[in-house]
Amino acid sequence: MKFVDEYRDPAAARQILSHITDLAEGHHYKFMEVCGGHTHTIYKHGIENVLPETVELVHGPGCPVCVIPMGRVDDAIAVAETPGVIFTSFGDMMRVPGGNGNLLEAKARGADVRMVYSPLDALRIAIANPDKQVVFFAVGFETTAPSTAVTVLKAMQKGVTNFSLFCNHVTIVPPLKAILESPDLRLDGFLGPGHVSTVIGNRPYRFVPQKYGLPLVTAGFEPLDILQAILMLLRQIDEGRCEVENQYTRAVPEHGNPKALEILNQVFELRPHFEWRGLGFISQSALKLREEFAPWDAELRFSVPGVRVADPKACQCGEVLKGVIKPWECKVFGTACTPETPIGTCMVSSEGACAAYYNYGRFTKHQTVPVELTRTPQPA
Amino acid sequence: MTRGDHSDEDEGLERSGSGDAQPGLPASPERSEGPSREPLEAGQAERPRGDYSHEDEVLERIEAWRRRRPKLKDEFINSAHGAGGKASAALIDAVFLEAFRNKTLESMSDGAVLELPSGERVAFSTDGFVVKPRRFPGGSVGDLAVNGTVNDLAMMGAVPQWMSAGFIIEDGFSITELRDLVADMAAAALKAGVQIVTGDTKVVNKGACDGVYITTAGVGVIPAHVHLDAKSVRPGDKVIVSGKIGDHGVAVLIARGDLALEADIPTDSAPLGELVEHLLAAAPNTRFLRDPTRGGVATVLNELAREAEVGVVMQESALPIRNIVNGACEILGIDPLYVANEGKLVAVVPAEEVDAALAAMQAHPFGVDAAVIGEIREDPPGIVILNTGFGGNRIVDMLVGDPLPRIC
Numbered sequence: 178m179k180f181v182d183e184y185r186d187p188a189a190a191r192q193i194l195s196h197i198t199d200l201a202e203g204h205h206y207k208f209m210e211v212c213g214g215h216t217h218t219i220y221k222h223g224i225e226n227v228l229p230e231t232v233e234l235v236h237g238p239g240c241p242v243c244v245i246p247m248g249r250v251d252d253a254i255a256v257a258e259t260p261g262v263i264f265t266s267f268g269d270m271m272r273v274p275g276g277n278g279n280l281l282e283a284k285a286r287g288a289d290v291r292m293v294y295s296p297l298d299a300l301r302i303a304i305a306n307p308d309k310q311v312v313f314f315a316v317g318f319e320t321t322a323p324s325t326a327v328t329v330l331k332a333m334q335k336g337v338t339n340f341s342l343f344c345n346h347v348t349i350v351p352p353l354k355a356i357l358e359s360p361d362l363r364l365d366g367f368l369g370p371g372h373v374s375t376v377i378g379n380r381p382y383r384f385v386p387q388k389y390g391l392p393l394v395t396a397g398f399e400p401l402d403i404l405q406a407i408l409m410l411l412r413q414i415d416e417g418r419c420e421v422e423n424q425y426t427r428a429v430p431e432h433g434n435p436k437a438l439e440i441l442n443q444v445f446e447l448r449p450h451f452e453w454r455g456l457g458f459i460s461q462s463a464l465k466l467r468e469e470f471a472p473w474d475a476e477l478r479f480s481v482p483g484v485r486v487a488d489p490k491a492c493q494c495g496e497v498l499k500g501v502i503k504p505w506e507c508k509v510f511g512t513a514c515t516p517e518t519p520i521g522t523c524m525v526s527s528e529g530a531c532a533a534y535y536n537y538g539r540f541t542k543h544q545t546v547p548v549e550l551t552r553t554p555q556p557a
Numbered sequence: 558m559t560r561g562d563h564s565d566e567d568e569g570l571e572r573s574g575s576g577d578a579q580p581g582l583p584a585s586p587e588r589s590e591g592p593s594r595e596p597l598e599a600g601q602a603e604r605p606r607g608d609y610s611h612e613d614e615v616l617e618r619i620e621a622w623r624r625r626r627p628k629l630k631d632e633f634i635n636s637a638h639g640a641g642g643k644a645s646a647a648l649i650d651a652v653f654l655e656a657f658r659n660k661t662l663e664s665m666s667d668g669a670v671l672e673l674p675s676g677e678r679v680a681f682s683t684d685g686f687v688v689k690p691r692r693f694p695g696g697s698v699g700d701l702a703v704n705g706t707v708n709d710l711a712m713m714g715a716v717p718q719w720m721s722a723g724f725i726i727e728d729g730f731s732i733t734e735l736r737d738l739v740a741d742m743a744a745a746a747l748k749a750g751v752q753i754v755t756g757d758t759k760v761v762n763k764g765a766c767d768g769v770y771i772t773t774a775g776v777g778v779i780p781a782h783v784h785l786d787a788k789s790v791r792p793g794d795k796v797i798v799s800g801k802i803g804d805h806g807v808a809v810l811i812a813r814g815d816l817a818l819e820a821d822i823p824t825d826s827a828p829l830g831e832l833v834e835h836l837l838a839a840a841p842n843t844r845f846l847r848d849p850t851r852g853g854v855a856t857v858l859n860e861l862a863r864e865a866e867v868g869v870v871m872q873e874s875a876l877p878i879r880n881i882v883n884g885a886c887e888i889l890g891i892d893p894l895y896v897a898n899e900g901k902l903v904a905v906v907p908a909e910e911v912d913a914a915l916a917a918m919q920a921h922p923f924g925v926d927a928a929v930i931g932e933i934r935e936d937p938p939g940i941v942i943l944n945t946g947f948g949g950n951r952i953v954d955m956l957v958g959d960p961l962p963r964i965c
Binding site: 178181185187190191220221222223224225226227281282284285286294400503505506510511512517518535536537 | 612615616618619622627630631633634635636637643644816880883884887889943944945946947948949950951952954
């Protein structure tokens with residue numbers, strides 16, 4: 178595939194890896210990739226087992242599906258089960274468990290739950306079904322929030338009154354701060370979130386080197402992007418630098434996307450606080466619709482229970498997210514907590530650290546022998 | 558199947574919200590570094606490893622847990638029960654197998670092998686077809702209804718001969734459209750060399766079904782010299798796929814029209830009886846055949862790895878996938894290894910016969926792009942691994958339910 182294969186070239190990877198191995202010698206480095214998309218790439222391509230043992234990757238909190246707390250999923254189900262409602266959601270949100278099952282189960286019980294690929298699809302459904310109330314389950318970081326904002330503006334312009342938003346958009350910087358404030362944390366640097374940064378740019382991360390003395394390199398999502406970003410982190414450390422750098426220059430402008438930021442600011446405002454699964458309440462970490470968009474706010478239009486459901490006690494997601502323990506070190510990992518019956522946030526989406534490790538990571542380190550694809554052995 | 562091996566663990570995988578000890582887990586909540594408290598599978602605990610660590614111990618325990626047949630815990634049917642993954646397996650085990658249990662059914666393959674008093678063996682298979690939309694580039698539900706059953710028979714080594722067709726039709730359905738679908742079935746049957754010899758028609762109230770649902774069943778005779786069995790698969794055997802994978806699933810996804818994607822990808826729907834005949838003539842010791850329909854190549858290989866208790870290692874760079882299918886899958890966040898095919902087969906052949914097998918397949922119009930994609934290993938049993946094009950590797954597991962696209 179053109180423009181993709183170039184970033185998956187094994188020969189180029191070997192070159193970067195030899196630099197990484199040289200620079201990482203003699204010290205154990207722990208880097209956190211913030212974004213769930215990175216975690217997915219790392220496992221999908223088996224990046225961990227090509228890295229030298231001295232470089233360890235810790236999977237951070239940037240999976241937008243995983244961080245939605247159970248109580249909010251219950252609220253979503255309550256809205257979905259309201260008569261006359263068509264409830265629309267991104268695919269991987271459908272299997273996320275609340276305290277009372279997930280959206281797929283609500284659908285099986287008779288709720289009209291539909292998978293969409295974009296909030297604009299939800300708006301189209303609303304226009305096509307004027308006698309129904311269509312609600313969009315908005316989740317995601319600054320990456321997806323602008324498209325939701327545009328959808329709300331479109332609904333307003335077109336006077337679509339049977340469309341509303343159950344808003345769960347979150348922002349990336351507050352959880353990063355929360356992780357950095359954690360006393361048991363031991364990290365040597367961050368791979369910064371590439372997609373989020375296409376919107377917010379690189380400047381919001383400056384506090385990471387300035388206040389916490391850790392380097393951050395914004396990284397793309399192909400295997401070579403990840404390797405190059407790791408190398409850039411190691412170079413900073415080697416050269417005694419500590420700053421925000423941009424590996425993903427082909428997509429991330431230094432100042433982000435001003436148009437998207439303007440629309441975000443026009444439509445959303447910060448919530449005083451928001452609960453994150455596995456991390457607890459974090460202040461000013463989520464978005465809600467501004468007052469002038471109240472007619473499109475599902476939380477005002479429908480009665481949502483709004484009950485907080487505590488994370489299960491057995492679950493150690495918080496420690497996994499902070500890189501204090503590895504997924505397999507959690508006491509319920511792989512037995513009581515599996516992708517079929519997830520207990521904690523990290524097992525929920527394929528981007529979650531535990532699900533990625535469970536689905537892709539187990540056992541592979543012993544099996545690196547390449548397959549002999551040549552035909553029947555030819556006589557010499 | 559490995560039923561019964563782990564019946565002791567079949568009880569009580571309940572989700573516990575408390576910190577209490579989990580059934581089947583060590584009682585102590587502490588992560589002790591001591592020896593495993595769970596008796597491990599024979600032959601598992603003793604596998605020699607240089608760097609045996611606590612992580613390995615946890616992984617071994619998970620593997621033992623994972624090899625249990627999945628347990629049905631749902632109260633209502635949901636779409637995952639029809640997706641061919643773990644949820645389907647749980648439903649079939651708990652509801653159908655439990656009620657109908659007999660030796661033939663327990664083999665749980667695509668169809669039944671029945672022995673006649675004369676000693677001849679026949680293969681018997683049935684399938685239901687509810688695809689939406691009913692017509693998509695390169696085919697229709699009519700083609701699928703014939704080819705699906707024909708291929709199930711062919712995968713058992715049988716020569717498909719007779720079929721039945723049942724129609725459940727919604728009140729108000731267009732007879733012109735019905736005629737068109739039936740014409741597709743007739744054409745497909747002709748091409749596959751089968752006769753449709755019996756049938757049934759039911760009309761249900763408007764809204765009770767979506768247009769028309771078709772079920773077919775088929776019978777074919779298995780030649781005396783053909784013996785296909787997952788259990789005969791041996792380490793060193795090669796895994797062949799008969800052509801480009803993922804075409805059908807992506808064609809249908811795009812034809813549904815709700816993705817705002819446009820691409821010219823026709824279905825690969827085709828009858829595979831003749832291809833199988835040619836393959837078996839060239840590679841008479843072929844061990845195993847299956848068509849990677851719902852759940853794709855990944856699901857077939859996982860089923861094989863479990864049934865045969867072997868490891869399967871695939872080479873990503875060897876997978877035949879169209880650029881356009883790969884591109885659509887990248888955009889949608891789904892893995893082509895799990896996408897349905899309707900005119901492909903996965904074959905396991907002994908290494909000595911792989912050249913002949915490939916040559917025979919590539920000489921047939923439905924096997925032009927056949928390729929060796931991997932091989933059978935002794936270790937790790939029950940697991941499918943992909944060596945990625947990038948030089949790493951990863952597990953390719955069974956799907957839980959339908960593949961759900963990722964948000965970003």
